Amino acid sequence: MTSTFVGMPKFPVAAREALANTQLRSNLAHATATIRDKRARVVAEVDNWEELRLSGAAIKDAALASLDQHLVRLEARLTAAGAEVRWARDADEACTIVAEVAQRHGIDEVVKVKSMVTQEIGLNEALQEQGISAWETDLAELIVQLGDDLPSHILVPAIHRNRAEILEIFQRRMQGLASPEELTDDPAVLAGAAREHLRQKFLTARMAVSGANFAVAETGTLVVVESEGNGRMCLTLPEVLVSVVGIEKVVPTWEDLDVFLRLLPRSSTGERMNPYTSTWTGVTPGDGPQEVVVVLLDNGRTRALADQVGRQALRCIRCSACLNSCPVYERVGGHAYGSVYPGPIGAILNPLLKGVGVDEQVDSLPYASSLCGACFEVCPVRIDIPSVLVDLRAQVVDAHRAKRWGGVPSMQTVAMKGAAATFRSGRRLRLAERFARLGTGIAARVGARAWTGSRDLPRAPRESFRAWWRRTDGGTR
Amino acid sequence: MSARDEILDRVRAALGAVSTSSTTFGHPAGSSPDDVVALFAERVADYQATVVRCPPDELEAALRDALPAGRIVVPDALSVSVPHAVTDDRLTPFELDACAAVVTDCAVGIAETGTIVLDHGPGQGRRAITLVPDVHICIVRADQVVADVPDAMPRLAPAVRQGRPLTWISGPSATSDIELSRVEGVHGPRTLVVLLVG
Amino acid sequence: MRVALMVTCINDALFPDVGKACVTLLRRLGVEVDFPDAQTCCGQPMVNTGYLDEAIAPLRSFVKAFEGYDAIVTPSGSCAGSARHQHGMVARRSGDPELVAAVERTAPRTYELSEFLVDVLGVTDVGACFPHRVTYHPTCHSLRMLGVGDRPTTLLRAVRGLDLVELPRAEECCGFGGTFAVKNSDTSVAMVSDKARHVRETGAEVLVAGDSSCLMNIGGALSRQQAGIRVMHLAEVLAQTATGGGQS
Ligand code: SF4
Numbered sequence: 001m002t003s004t005f006v007g008m009p010k011f012p013v014a015a016r017e018a019l020a021n022t023q024l025r026s027n028l029a030h031a032t033a034t035i036r037d038k039r040a041r042v043v044a045e046v047d048n049w050e051e052l053r054l055s056g057a058a059i060k061d062a063a064l065a066s067l068d069q070h071l072v073r074l075e076a077r078l079t080a081a082g083a084e085v086r087w088a089r090d091a092d093e094a095c096t097i098v099a100e101v102a103q104r105h106g107i108d109e110v111v112k113v114k115s116m117v118t119q120e121i122g123l124n125e126a127l128q129e130q131g132i133s134a135w136e137t138d139l140a141e142l143i144v145q146l147g148d149d150l151p152s153h154i155l156v157p158a159i160h161r162n163r164a165e166i167l168e169i170f171q172r173r174m175q176g177l178a179s180p181e182e183l184t185d186d187p188a189v190l191a192g193a194a195r196e197h198l199r200q201k202f203l204t205a206r207m208a209v210s211g212a213n214f215a216v217a218e219t220g221t222l223v224v225v226e227s228e229g230n231g232r233m234c235l236t237l238p239e240v241l242v243s244v245v246g247i248e249k250v251v252p253t254w255e256d257l258d259v260f261l262r263l264l265p266r267s268s269t270g271e272r273m274n275p276y277t278s279t280w281t282g283v284t285p286g287d288g289p290q291e292v293v294v295v296l297l298d299n300g301r302t303r304a305l306a307d308q309v310g311r312q313a314l315r316c317i318r319c320s321a322c323l324n325s326c327p328v329y330e331r332v333g334g335h336a337y338g339s340v341y342p343g344p345i346g347a348i349l350n351p352l353l354k355g356v357g358v359d360e361q362v363d364s365l366p367y368a369s370s371l372c373g374a375c376f377e378v379c380p381v382r383i384d385i386p387s388v389l390v391d392l393r394a395q396v397v398d399a400h401r402a403k404r405w406g407g408v409p410s411m412q413t414v415a416m417k418g419a420a421a422t423f424r425s426g427r428r429l430r431l432a433e434r435f436a437r438l439g440t441g442i443a444a445r446v447g448a449r450a451w452t453g454s455r456d457l458p459r460a461p462r463e464s465f466r467a468w469w470r471r472t473d474g475g476t477r
Numbered sequence: 478m479s480a481r482d483e484i485l486d487r488v489r490a491a492l493g494a495v496s497t498s499s500t501t502f503g504h505p506a507g508s509s510p511d512d513v514v515a516l517f518a519e520r521v522a523d524y525q526a527t528v529v530r531c532p533p534d535e536l537e538a539a540l541r542d543a544l545p546a547g548r549i550v551v552p553d554a555l556s557v558s559v560p561h562a563v564t565d566d567r568l569t570p571f572e573l574d575a576c577a578a579v580v581t582d583c584a585v586g587i588a589e590t591g592t593i594v595l596d597h598g599p600g601q602g603r604r605a606i607t608l609v610p611d612v613h614i615c616i617v618r619a620d621q622v623v624a625d626v627p628d629a630m631p632r633l634a635p636a637v638r639q640g641r642p643l644t645w646i647s648g649p650s651a652t653s654d655i656e657l658s659r660v661e662g663v664h665g666p667r668t669l670v671v672l673l674v675g
Numbered sequence: 676m677r678v679a680l681m682v683t684c685i686n687d688a689l690f691p692d693v694g695k696a697c698v699t700l701l702r703r704l705g706v707e708v709d710f711p712d713a714q715t716c717c718g719q720p721m722v723n724t725g726y727l728d729e730a731i732a733p734l735r736s737f738v739k740a741f742e743g744y745d746a747i748v749t750p751s752g753s754c755a756g757s758a759r760h761q762h763g764m765v766a767r768r769s770g771d772p773e774l775v776a777a778v779e780r781t782a783p784r785t786y787e788l789s790e791f792l793v794d795v796l797g798v799t800d801v802g803a804c805f806p807h808r809v810t811y812h813p814t815c816h817s818l819r820m821l822g823v824g825d826r827p828t829t830l831l832r833a834v835r836g837l838d839l840v841e842l843p844r845a846e847e848c849c850g851f852g853g854t855f856a857v858k859n860s861d862t863s864v865a866m867v868s869d870k871a872r873h874v875r876e877t878g879a880e881v882l883v884a885g886d887s888s889c890l891m892n893i894g895g896a897l898s899r900q901q902a903g904i905r906v907m908h909l910a911e912v913l914a915q916t917a918t919g920g921g922q923s
Contacts, residue, residue, distance in 0.1 A: 015727055016861045031657045038657075051505040058502040068488045075481075081640050087480040092725045139663065140654035156654050163655055187655040191663050198664065203570040203609075219637050229608065229650035229665025236604040237570050247484065254637050258504055258630045261645075265590075269653050272520065273590035277606075277645035278664060284642050286567075287603035298484045306491035327848045368859060370852025370866070371723060373819035393725030412735030412854075416721055420729035422713035423684070425736050430712075432873075433688055450860035455867065458689055465682050465691035469710045 008338030010364040015332040027162045028333050030334055035324045038270025055259045057382040060315035063250050070250045077220025081282025083292040090299050095126035095243055097295050099241050102132050107207045113231045114138035115211025116154055116318055117244050119340040137230035139194050146173040152334030155268055155320040160333050166190055208234035210293055212245045218253040221281045225274050235278050241289035246297050248314040263380035267319040300353030309391040310352040315381040322375035344375035348388045357399025366392035409435035435462045507625025513588045517622045518673055520591030524648025526662050526669040536674050543614050543670045547577025552602025556582050565606050578612035585629045586622035595644045596636035604644060613666040619675035679709045679741050681749040684716035690887045696914035697750050713740035719757035724876050725788040730765045747785045750910045752817025755787040786818040788910055789819055789826040799829050804917040806836030810879035812885040815848050827885055827909055843873045863906045871896040885909045
């Protein structure tokens, strides 16, 4: 319940540990392969998928380009619809607002719809400190919460657990089951147990906390996309509903939602449509919560917005397709990224939200990629993650350049500067090749053991291509 | 400075020189199947929901066959009469939980995705009644079925602009949270029956 | 048409036979190819590690070497991708408008080998002969940055005697990724082991790809495992003829 990512080691260190966990490797390989295949099948059904992606990206870009106006409009519509709109600069402010709402009603227990943003701000832990218990109601979140674990995927936070492990966690920690001895590792049985465990909570909960997948500025409508019905329970049965919404969730008009409702389910769970999507606009008299609070959260989003290249990351609709298609994520899992946002999107979003040059762990994230581009290929809103990664690497290097001014440069900097000097001209390169057998030389300098631990190095040739060309006049002599 | 003003200032500063985009972008067309209603029936059934197609004069019989034993709740102004059903009158969650099934109309059906949309107008009731009972029987009329999501949006817009909530339903409640395989039946109704009329 | 070979720094220093195979192949197809001696490196290793300033000098040498050619041909999807998609960014960073303008001329004229053969020369059968069982790994940058599509396999299918077998999970990265292979070597090794396993599963004698860097990675793993599978660059296979001797 109090697990956090604070103090995580740099990515390569965390990855090494994760790679050694064979259970994790096999769980992830199985789960990501399943979802990749499902996604590929349903995406192939849509003739104009590429057009949809372009449209999704354009709508989000337009929304971001006049974000201030949309936010003001959203606030006005929500207020007119009976909602209370609050603004939070950072995680602390947002958590405080949520706790205050609970406290003014004397509520010490809330039910939660799975939401990335409330994990980002550490809401459960903050509420706990105020004596308020937060119950996760999404099955995967429940598995994580009951297992005192950390989420490792944005859609399926317990993706690193297989059915046998889930059974074990349920047997140990789940309360209120009529006949716990009848539990098996059949997913349907496990899902049934979650239903039984949470039923009472839903029927008696007085306050719920949610996020939102989208916020329609024009109408003041919030949207939650889900599968299990736990979202509907939270959004409908309690008296009080607080929704924490990142300011980038805005779409301009109701009609704009169309494109995202077509892109998201196919990219996310590989379904034509997810089982349930709820939309609501403030308070609906006689239906659902009669007190509705919406917290609009910055927490680094305006920092990301100011980044000309990285801004596109705010288009993200949290579908998780980039995680499922990432060869790095598939092998190391989510925890190694040290954030609730793992995988390719996490590798750019964390540095964009938090800034680089401050924390080594954050600075290691843009390097946690082979730049293979599989993420960009599947992203429904066409976020060019490889380009953002490369740009962030430059920002990391520049931040350290500035700091090390006059200090000792890193090994990597020495190697890069050396290479740059060698590559300044063909003549220099020829000399270097003659003296040092440059290729293997560089490999040796930047970390031969990292390479040769598991891979042979090629044998250096007798002469370079350049030398051959000179000697034979382009092979004619 | 208030959080509101500070955030808006930060947004404006971040946007700086970015001109407010006036580029328009069309919404790509949705699918256009030959037989919209048949596709709808097929796609709903794909989600392990039960689909019963019937002509209007056989609806009541089809409905009788679909009803489970036990207490049935219906919303105000339902398009058919359900014998012995209780009309929702602010039943508590516990009272709803004691109901075996709910019968409602809907606003729109979407063929491509096998989706039913409720706009919680007359005949559909407030959100809780289609959530808590374990069986949802939903009456969809052929003329309510559209081809794809973009066709549904304008039909739903008036309800949204009036501030009404929507519930989009694609099959019974399900989860993919265990090893990413879909299993039906979690918190929402575990049985969805669609009576497709006409 | 004036055609220049951009051999790439890794082929120059470590795999000169790939460069020689390009020369042989292009000459056989009637293309007179130059090797401008001023060329060094496209700058991608620096760019992808975050050292943009350090990429400016190599870019200047690139532009100096290749300006004025109608086509710049390179046996590397990755380096072609760098020239087409990254040089603009480096040039802008330099703040030198002349460099920016020069890059606008060189970038669109840079072709990966299979693109040049199929799109510019219009050839899909290069008259090669290579009677071996072969599997092909589409390298990430050729596949996703350039979109070479089925050009390489079309060329391979036309090679006499060549038995092309499909590689499972072909489109998954081999784990090279430049400095990724050393900065995140554990993850890189996990990736290349899987790639090598898939290659072994095919029963091929030879693994072919269009990037020597990826071949060095996969080949290094196969060699360490004593897998008995050779790696060859696409250019080397296409240079082979019935009379053997791919090289000049
Ligand atoms: S970056 Fe793209 S693919 Fe990844 S979660 Fe966000 S929307 Fe999905």
